[in-house]
Amino acid sequence: MDKVKKIFGGDTxxxxxIFALVALIIFFQIWTGGLTLTPDNVINIxxxxxxxLVLAIGMVLVIIAGHIDLSVGSVAAFVGICVAIAMRxxxxxxxxxxxxxxxxxxxxxxxxxxxxxxxxxxxxxxTLSGMLLFRGANQYVGKSNSVPVSEDFQVIGGxxxxxxxxxxxxxxxxxxxxxxxxxxxxxxxLRSRRALVKLGAEVEEAWVMWVRLGLICAAIIxxxxxxxxxxxxxxxxIAGIILAVLVLVYGFISNRTVIGRHIYAVGxxxxxxxxxxxxxxxxNFLVMMNxxxxxxxxxxxxxxxxxxxxxxxxxxxxxxxxxxVFIGGAAVTGGVGTVVGSIVGGLVMAVLNNGLQLQxxxxxxxxxxxxxxxxxxxxxxxxxxxxxxxxxLGMLTRGFRRGGTDDDSAAPPPPSAATExxxxxxxxxxxx
Amino acid sequence: MSDPSIPAPGSxxxxxxxxxxxxxxxxxxxxxxxxxDITKEFPGVKALSNVSMAVRRGEVHAICGExxxxxxxxxxxxxxxxxxxxYDGEIHFEGQLCEFNNIRDSEHAGIVIIxxxxxxxxxxxxxENIFLGNETAKSGVINWLSTRVKARELLARVGLExxxxxxxxxxxxxxxxxxxIAKALxxxxxxxxLDEPTAALNEGDSQHLLDLIAxxxxxxxxxxxxxxxxxxxxQIADSITIIRDGKSxxxxxxxxxxxxxxxxxxxxxxRDLESRFPDHTPDIGEVFFEVRNWTxxxxxxxxRLVAKHSDFFVRRGEIVGxxxxxxxxxxxxMRSLFGRSYGTYVDGTILKxxxxxxxxxxxxxxxxxxxxxxxxxxxxxxxxxxxxxxTTVSARLxxxxxxxxxxxxxxxxxxxxxxxxxxxxxxxxxEGVAKLSGxxxxxxxxxxxxxxxxxxxxLDEPTRGIDVGAKFEIYGIIQxxxxxxxGVILVSSELPELIGLSDRIYTIAEGAVTGVLSREEADxxxxxxxxxxxxxxxxxxxxxxxx
Numbered sequence: 001m002d003k004v005k006k007i008f009g010g011d012t013x014x015x016x017x018i019f020a021l022v023a024l025i026i027f028f029q030i031w032t033g034g035l036t037l038t039p040d041n042v043i044n045i046x047x048x049x050x051x052x053l054v055l056a057i058g059m060v061l062v063i064i065a066g067h068i069d070l071s072v073g074s075v076a077a078f079v080g081i082c083v084a085i086a087m088r089x090x091x092x093x094x095x096x097x098x099x100x101x102x103x104x105x106x107x108x109x110x111x112x113x114x115x116x117x118x119x120x121x122x123x124x125x126x127t128l129s130g131m132l133l134f135r136g137a138n139q140y141v142g143k144s145n146s147v148p149v150s151e152d153f154q155v156i157g158g159x160x161x162x163x164x165x166x167x168x169x170x171x172x173x174x175x176x177x178x179x180x181x182x183x184x185x186x187x188x189x190l191r192s193r194r195a196l197v198k199l200g201a202e203v204e205e206a207w208v209m210w211v212r213l214g215l216i217c218a219a220i221i222x223x224x225x226x227x228x229x230x231x232x233x234x235x236x237x238i239a240g241i242i243l244a245v246l247v248l249v250y251g252f253i254s255n256r257t258v259i260g261r262h263i264y265a266v267g268x269x270x271x272x273x274x275x276x277x278x279x280x281x282x283x284n285f286l287v288m289m290n291x292x293x294x295x296x297x298x299x300x301x302x303x304x305x306x307x308x309x310x311x312x313x314x315x316x317x318x319x320x321x322x323x324x325v326f327i328g329g330a331a332v333t334g335g336v337g338t339v340v341g342s343i344v345g346g347l348v349m350a351v352l353n354n355g356l357q358l359q360x361x362x363x364x365x366x367x368x369x370x371x372x373x374x375x376x377x378x379x380x381x382x383x384x385x386x387x388x389x390x391x392x393l394g395m396l397t398r399g400f401r402r403g404g405t406d407d408d409s410a411a412p413p414p415p416s417a418a419t420e421x422x423x424x425x426x427x428x429x430x431x432x
Numbered sequence: 433m434s435d436p437s438i439p440a441p442g443s444x445x446x447x448x449x450x451x452x453x454x455x456x457x458x459x460x461x462x463x464x465x466x467x468x469d470i471t472k473e474f475p476g477v478k479a480l481s482n483v484s485m486a487v488r489r490g491e492v493h494a495i496c497g498e499x500x501x502x503x504x505x506x507x508x509x510x511x512x513x514x515x516x517x518x519y520d521g522e523i524h525f526e527g528q529l530c531e532f533n534n535i536r537d538s539e540h541a542g543i544v545i546i547x548x549x550x551x552x553x554x555x556x557x558x559x560e561n562i563f564l565g566n567e568t569a570k571s572g573v574i575n576w577l578s579t580r581v582k583a584r585e586l587l588a589r590v591g592l593e594x595x596x597x598x599x600x601x602x603x604x605x606x607x608x609x610x611x612x613i614a615k616a617l618x619x620x621x622x623x624x625x626l627d628e629p630t631a632a633l634n635e636g637d638s639q640h641l642l643d644l645i646a647x648x649x650x651x652x653x654x655x656x657x658x659x660x661x662x663x664x665x666x667q668i669a670d671s672i673t674i675i676r677d678g679k680s681x682x683x684x685x686x687x688x689x690x691x692x693x694x695x696x697x698x699x700x701x702x703r704d705l706e707s708r709f710p711d712h713t714p715d716i717g718e719v720f721f722e723v724r725n726w727t728x729x730x731x732x733x734x735x736r737l738v739a740k741h742s743d744f745f746v747r748r749g750e751i752v753g754x755x756x757x758x759x760x761x762x763x764x765x766m767r768s769l770f771g772r773s774y775g776t777y778v779d780g781t782i783l784k785x786x787x788x789x790x791x792x793x794x795x796x797x798x799x800x801x802x803x804x805x806x807x808x809x810x811x812x813x814x815x816x817x818x819x820x821x822x823t824t825v826s827a828r829l830x831x832x833x834x835x836x837x838x839x840x841x842x843x844x845x846x847x848x849x850x851x852x853x854x855x856x857x858x859x860x861x862x863e864g865v866a867k868l869s870g871x872x873x874x875x876x877x878x879x880x881x882x883x884x885x886x887x888x889x890x891l892d893e894p895t896r897g898i899d900v901g902a903k904f905e906i907y908g909i910i911q912x913x914x915x916x917x918x919g920v921i922l923v924s925s926e927l928p929e930l931i932g933l934s935d936r937i938y939t940i941a942e943g944a945v946t947g948v949l950s951r952e953e954a955d956x957x958x959x960x961x962x963x964x965x966x967x968x969x970x971x972x973x974x975x976x977x978x979x
Contacts, residue, residue: 195841257836258829265826268815275773275804275812276827276880277795335817 016380017328017344024348028355035358036351039230042223043237047158047305049350050239051076051298053343055321056328057250058294060342063325064254065287066267066334067116067123071108071130072321073314075292076299078134079104083300084147084309094153098300105296108134109289117284126288131318139311148308157304159238170228171235178224182217189213239301243343246294251339263287268335323370324349327377348373464489464654465623470509470521472502479505480519483680485673487623492645492655494665496696497675498899503658506675507625511545512538525623542622546612548631548897552600559583559596562615586614590644604759606637613644624648625656630664631897634757634925635960642668660899661926662693674699697900709932710904712911716935717748721888721919726780728768738764738775740944746888746919751910753934754923755959761943762923763807766890770804771797784887798828803886805877807893807923813877814865821847821861823876828884850879854909871902878909889913890921895929907933927956939963 028036035041055072062069083101086092092100108130115126161173168175189209196203227236254260265273266280274280298317303309328345330337349370356366465487472480480502487493495503508514510523512532523530525541532538535545552561559579568579583596592610594603600611609629616624626645630638642664645655659665665672672691674681681699684691722745730736738761746752756762767774769782771794781788784800791797797804806812814823824847825832832842847861856875858868865876874894881889891910895903910933914920924930930937937954939947939962947962 256838256840258833258838259836261822261826261829261838264818264822265815268817269811271812272806272815273826275770275794275806277771277793277798279793279795335815 016384017341017348017377020377021344021348021351024351024355028351028358032355032358036355037226039226039228040234041354041358042226043160043230043234045350045354046240046243047237048354049346050157050237050243051302051305052317052320052324052350053243053346054246054294054298054301055317056324056342056346057246057339058291059318059321060325060328060330060337060339061250061254061263061287062123062291063322063330063332064267064334064337065263065284066270067284067287068322069112069123069127069288069291069295070318071112071127071134072291072295072298073317074131074134074138075105075108075295075314076302076317077138077309077311077314078108078141078299079296080299080303080309080313081138081142081147081311084149084303085141087150087153088147094150094155097149097153098156101296101300102293105293106289108296109292110285112292113285113288116288117281123288138313142309142311144311146308146310149303153300154304154307155238156242157239157301157306159304160233160235161238161241163233163235170225171230172228174228174236175224177236178220178228182220185216185220186213239305242297242301247339247343254339259283259286264335266334320349321346323374327374329381345377348377461491462489463487464526465510466524467506467510468522468524470506470519470523472505472509472514472519478678480509480678482521483675483678485680485683487654487656488671489654490649490652491670492649492657492668494669494672495656495658495675496662496665496672496700498700498901501675501700501899502678503675504627505678507545507627507656507658510538511535511543511625539619542620543625544616544619544621544623545625546609546616546627546629548628550605550608550612552608552611554601555599557597557599558587558594558603558611558614561600561611562586562596562618564615566619582618583614586617587611589617590614591640604637605632606634606640609633609637609641610644613648621653623654623656625658627658628660628897629657630659630661634759635927636757638664660897662696665696666691666693672696672699676700700900708900708904708928710908710911712915712933714751714935715749715915715917717750717917719745719747720785721746722783723769724781724783726765726769726782727778728764728775728780729778731775737778738943739768739780740942742780742940742943742945744938744945744948746921748917748919749914750935751914751920751922751933753930753937753954754921754940755927755930755937755963756940757963760940760963762940763892764943765940766804766892766921766923769797770794770802770890773804798884798886801885801887802890803827803881803884803888804890805874805881805892805894807896809870809873809877809897814873816866817864819862819864820851820856820858820868820876823865824850824861824879824883827880831883831885846883847879850883854879854882855905869902871898871906874898874902874906875909878906882913886918888919888921890923892923893925894922895924895926903929927959930959931955939965941965 025036055076059069059072079101082104083097086100087094087097112123112126112130115121116123161171161177163171163173165172193203193209227240254263262273262278262280262283265276265278266283270280299314302313306313324346325337325342326332326345327348328337328341328343330342352370352373353366356369361369463486467483467485470480470483471478483502483506485493485495495506497503505514509519510532512534515533516531523532525543530538530541532541538545553564556564562583563579568575568582580596587594587596587610590610590613592607592614594607600608603611609632613624629645630641633641638661645657645668649655657665657669666686669686672684672686674684674696676699684695684699689695724743726739726742727737728739730738742765744752754762754766764774768777769791771791773794782791783789789796789800791800791802810816815826818826821843825838825843829838832839832846844861850856851858851861854875856868856872856879858872865873868876878894889910894910895906898906907929910920910922922930922934931951931954934954935951937949937951937959938945939949939959941963946965949958949962
């Protein structure tokens with residue numbers, strides 16, 4: 001088990017989720033007699049759930065910052081109908097439609113952000129209001145009718161990578177992307193490892209890295225061949241590409257950028273963040289605004305896939321997105337969560353849904369099972385934390401100080417000559 | 433409602449445990465509690481090994497030890513937080529072998545623990561809090577009349593003059609501590625455990641609390657007290673058990689053994705501390721930071737001023753102390769200076785290097801070279817979910833960003849070098865700050881602010897809740913900062929610390945600067961005199977004066 005942990009980075013939560021996902025896929029693959037891992041079905045899973053996963057990316061940031069957004073389904077539907085009507089009545093091209101949709105999303109998000117961040121109303125209330133408001137607005141604008149969208153717009157939800165180059169039996173672009181991705185990951189790992197070695201930091205043993213890279217590459221190549229070998233005309237869906245780009249971009253933002261750090265800081269301890277110079281209001285505003293922009297995108301992807309915008313689009317999406325985020329390891333109290341985790345959480349739900357459907361299980365039983373899965377996943381998390389891992393609960397209740405090891409219980413060191421004479425800033429300059 | 437003259441059931445003597453406990457069968461001085469060979473292990477850590485101690489009836493028994501020595505764990509074993517079976521060893525209370533499975537069991541036996549962080553609910557009244565979980569009720573319906581009568585009686589016993597209906601959030605920490613004790617008394621307490629009872633109290637409130645503990649002792653209540661304030665222990669304790677690294681080292685009888693502070697410290701650290709403050713020769717330059725006529729209004733009470741026409745200055749290389757009683761407005765003053773992060777600005781100017789600076793936000797203040805280490809590490813200073821490296825760089829990310837992107841390599845480098853230079857004890861900088869002890873957490877906070885490369889370092893209670901050894905190190909860090917030519921403002925409730933470290937000390941009372949003493953002039957009495965000096969015309973008159 002230790003070796004397994006080493007390979008996957010030792011994050012029990014993430015590890016558990018990935019194993020659960022793999023186990024789930026294997027289970028359904030066996031149960032459905034091989035129907036799960038067919039090209040058509042895998043493509044189907046991605047297309048059917050891409051909009052929920054897009055929402056989950058925005059939602060995890062909202063939840064890390066310590067809020068929640070209940071309005072995403074309504075906002076998606078509202079944007080969908082506006083875009084559909086604008087394109088029909090004003091003859092907008094597909095990309096102008098998309099820009100319009102994102103702009104409307106930004107405005108709606110600014111509305112939510114303003115109330116949440118600057119007026120100080122809890123996001124739960126603001127977005128509950130938004131949920132009603134924009135559901136009504138969707139039906140008002142569309143007069144409760146369905147409005148079809150043009151075929152070139154449908155590509156973002158229902159389209160695939162085109163066939164180019166020689167006939168290899170696979171979709172060439174899909175294979176190319178898969179290869180580039182695998183190479184990119186290998187090169188990236190090697191480079192960061194070299195950088196760490198240079199710094200003199202501890203690095204994992206080489207075999208650990210290679211086994212991990214091998215597994216990742218195998219997974220990527222497997223997925224590539226699966227996506228690339230579908231019915232002629234199908235391949236890796238465009239919606240999947242949009243999703244992949246978003247995961248990369250938002251994963252980077254949340255980890256490596258100033259705003260990302262600030263989101264975690266505000267969610268983890270707002271007062272401490274403010275006293276460190278973080279403008280928490282701005283952070284909250286941006287997080288809420290970003291959520292609605294992504295909701296707009298999700299709405300458009302859905303409209304494109306279903307070829308028309310209707311009055312009941314997006315009902316219940318907020319709950320699917322929130323469930324994905326919590327299954328993916330986020331904490332209700334904020335400050336904890338990852339983009340990748342949320343995607344894995346969303347995929348667990350997606351595979352579950354799909355597998356049960358393939359087996360002809362009714363919607364009633366499916367919902368009950370999904371509800372229980374959410375509960376069990378979070379319960380697993382809570383149990384894990386209660387076992388002495390870093391947990392919010394443990395921090396709040398304090399106390400449990402792990403006795404006499406990791407504290408400064410030893411006698412005070414004599415003020416040694418080195419520290420007395422060398423000013424701190426100089427020590428730092430020398431060592432960096 | 434009903435006739436108030438009817439005595440409330442159970443209010444008359446059932447909870448007068450003091451008298452009841454001192455019966456002939458249980459003479460004072462006999463052993464009431466004995467813990468034998470207590471060993472408690474956590475995964476990978478032996479928190480307690482073979483700890484034994486005996487507490488005599490009717491005494492105040494202090495437990496001393498550095499942070500992490502195992503004091504709190506021992507008290508958790510005693511009070512059933514760590515249930516029987518999760519530790520080895522025996523607990524004998526009142527001559528009986530006890531196996532507590534939870535706090536309820538231990539309270540039933542008469543052992544009540546008051547934690548350092550008070551467990552009161554701010555939005556509920558004093559009376560409701562006292563009887564929370566122990567309501568005076570008949571089939572689930574609370575008898576408010578008798579609750580209030582009993583509460584009033586208990587408040588009288590602890591000497592707290594407040595109405596039982598007053599909400600907890602409307603009274604100060606000192607009074608809240610008394611409510612906690614009243615709550616303990618309501619539970620037929622035979623053995624009262626106080627964990628750092630005076631940590632958050634000023635001198636006056638602390639003294640009141642110590643007097644109260646002495647009063648309880650005279651009524652036969654046995655107390656176990658954990659405290660870092662050795663002068664208080666010397667003053668009140670009858671016996672002292674010293675715990676070091678999870679082992680009981682010795683039990684001292686204060687009177688018989690003639691114990692003093694140095695003796696206790698020797699036991700705690702295992703050797704003599706030559707000095708409680710590191711040697712330091714101040715090298716003081718010119719005035720570089722000056723505050724004039726600083727006046728700030730309370731954030732919610734419009735006619736109350738929390739800082740009143742305050743003038744002061746700091747020179748390069750100087751450690752300037754700020755003394756004041758709890759509620760005098762020291763923290764409020766510092767936070768208002770630090771980018772107006774508290775209260776509403778009314779009047780006043782800040783001059784840095786002779787030029788006026790306007791610090792409208794925390795980021796302005798950081799850019800201007802100010803750093804503020806908050807009083808309350810856990811709620812204001814740290815994001816406990818973060819790790820050391822992220823915390824270290826968090827107050828000035830711009831130093832290690834290219835565009836908007838954080839350079840993780842530089843982040844690691846800086847965090848690592850600060851960890852080394854401040855001697856933060858952690859396996860590496862990826863360690864979560866929540867796992868560190870108080871002293872090491874404080875070092876991480878210091879690192880975070882040193883990383884901003886400040887000219888003026890404002891330290892608000894930098895050693896609160898930190899043990900002797902770590903304190904000594906923090907003092908060294910403060911002095912190093914001063915030697916580097918930074919100005920340091922040191923706010924502290926511990927007068928010996930202020931006197932030992934500061935080159936000059938300002939005193940604050942009711943939001944106004946009441947005096948300034950040089951290192952040579954300052955002693956506890958002169959400071960206390962200035963700290964308690966009333967600003968002209970009493971509090972109401974001055975707070976209502978027009979801005």
